[in-house]
Amino acid sequence: MMRPLSPRRRRFYLFALTALFFISVPAALLYSSGYRYKSGFGLVKTGGIYLSVPYDDAVVSMNGEEIGTTRFLNKSFYIDDLAPSMYAVHVEREGDHPWYRTLVVEPQLVTRAEVVLIPESPEVIRLTRGGTTGSTTRSLSATLYDSYLKAFATAATSTEIRKSGTTLAATIVGGDVYVHWTDEERVPQDNFCAKPSSCVQSFLVEDGPQNSYSVSFFGEGVVYATRQGGIFFSEIDVRRTPVSVALYPRANADVRVVDDRLIIKDGNALYQIESF
């Protein structure tokens, strides 16, 4: 007759599994906190980089080494096991400006970045009040056209936007564009942090010789109009080197964002730059 499990065997299983538990839990806790064994250095605290790339077919590299290509269902990369240091991340996709960022990795922290890819030749469409729509023009109803025109009637030297549960502000001071993290209760997002442990409340997005006179939030950055160089888009990121591209390089053009559409006024004409 078959006997039940003997107390001795049960005790053996209990002790063996308890021992495994007490070995594996500290190991799991250290591992999950970023501790790694590095030959010659012993147990070191590592950090990670989380890269969000909301585009298909973008090639991601770090320190010159390709990490992967984004696909429809795989648009983010978590790179862990990184020794604290600076890492050069590079993302490129055909037809877009390349995206570079120098990211500082600190122990036990994750440095995040969201990639913004801007087309090398953004499509500019002239808007007309009535008429017919062509390949480079778009006919709008009189009401819509007039509402776009009306948006330019007031100055846009400061603006606010609600993003990720907080309010961002952009202002023009002395012709330079500043962005501000307005929520003092919350730690700023990574794009306000030169490194995860060192963040700022505001910083300059445009501080060159050009004089800016209007600014709006658009996509993951700001668009601003300058007296000398026309319309620019700049990514909001304090880390080097944020994307900054000329969208409409004609002096004295102005820009507004109306219903998420990027509208440019050049003289009496209105243009729209297709979203990116």
Next chain:
Amino acid sequence: MLPGILSLSTLAIFIALSFWKPVFAAYLTIAFSAYWLFKTAYLSIHLRHNLKRVLHNLELDWDKRLENISHSHIVHLVIFPFYDEEYEVLAESIRGILASRWDPSTIAVVLAAEERAGERALATAKKVQQEFGQRFFACEVTYHPSGIPGEMPGKGSNISYAAEEARRLILDPRSIPYENVLVSAFDVDTVVYPQYFSCLTWHYLTAENPLRSSFQPIPLYNNNIWHAPILARVMAYSSSFWQMVQQERPEKLATFSSHAVSFRALHDAGYWQRNIVSEDSRIFWNLLVRYDGDYQVVPLAYPVSMDANVAPTFWGTVKNIYLQHRRWTYGAENIAYILFAFLHNPRIPLTKKLRFAFFQLEGFWSLATHPIILFAVGWLPLFVGGDAFNSTVLSHNLPTIARAFLTLAMLGLVASAGYSMYLMPKRPAEYTRFKNAMMIAQWLLVPITMVVFTAIPGIDSQIRLMLGRYLGFWVTPKVRITPIKIPAPAKV
């Protein structure tokens, strides 16, 4: 009150830590996932061994083992307390006894009807008695009056009344010593496997102290398993597997559902308690206290077959499973009794008191909290831990590491899926192999069923006990969608 306080405070602490100390909560979640893995492994070892024993015991010739043991003096008294179950349910259980290899002329059957169920229940019992009664040593119908002061309407009061009636009508008139009578207290849908009585008799006659022992078969819910919906099947086998694990840990085993006990012990304890929901487990505690701690449950490692919980509709089944498991987890009501009795009985050894109290508290605490921590609350730090926590490597690694432990623990489920196929009766001809595949795939539902049908009913019961909103006895409806056949497990 104690189980509820323990469970709710555990969950509250976990939730509070997720908000205010998310790093610590994340560490706890990882440690808990690891604990779950090793606990699953430990239980799986017991389950596997018990499965082997069950299959072995099903094959064993118990009659042959009894050949050299005097057993002709043993009388089996089988009590079927029932409410308003239909004739077919009761008749199938009786046919099961008649189809077993034990001589029915040494078996007395009591059909325990209830007055509160009305004349129809009495008529059902009488019909069964008339049809099968003459084949048994005795067959009595008892009619438990309703409204007896101090009783709770339910199985406990009914079966106790039936036991006393059996003494008065069957045992005493024939001067049968109570020590020679083995009582099988069966749920009405209990169908015995062919050698149940032989196996039980052998264990009774060879037990170290038979009059200080209850005998626990394994409840398999095989009567209607092929016809039961997926949730009912998963819950049925989960319950059976838990009992199988407990059979390998007799020091933790209390009586559950259909069980057997000598009439001597039963009479000494005053039968089953009449005013509670969990009379099936309470009788063990009654006897343990009655005999100053000198009492144990002998695991039979031999099954009886019962009905999986099925209602005519899917949502009806969901509701019934919930209510049935709430009733089972209401067994936490025993804890107050145990602690009170232990405090007032100095003759029970202290180590025994501490051990039983710990097992009971830990058991009800873990069934109510562990699934919720593993599959819900444990992940809270990711959502409420705040920006600072979300920027840590720990927050990124928490899902990966915890999932790795839980995925490994899922191997236990894969094993369970395999084990269940060994215990399943042969597939009815009307089903294809697809049904077999579903019997395996159904185990993927376990994380959900653990939360919905174990943890939540457990918390529900414990809160009710805390707040004094006591449950009455809920009778599990027995719905027969198709007639059953005497179950036979698949061959290994």
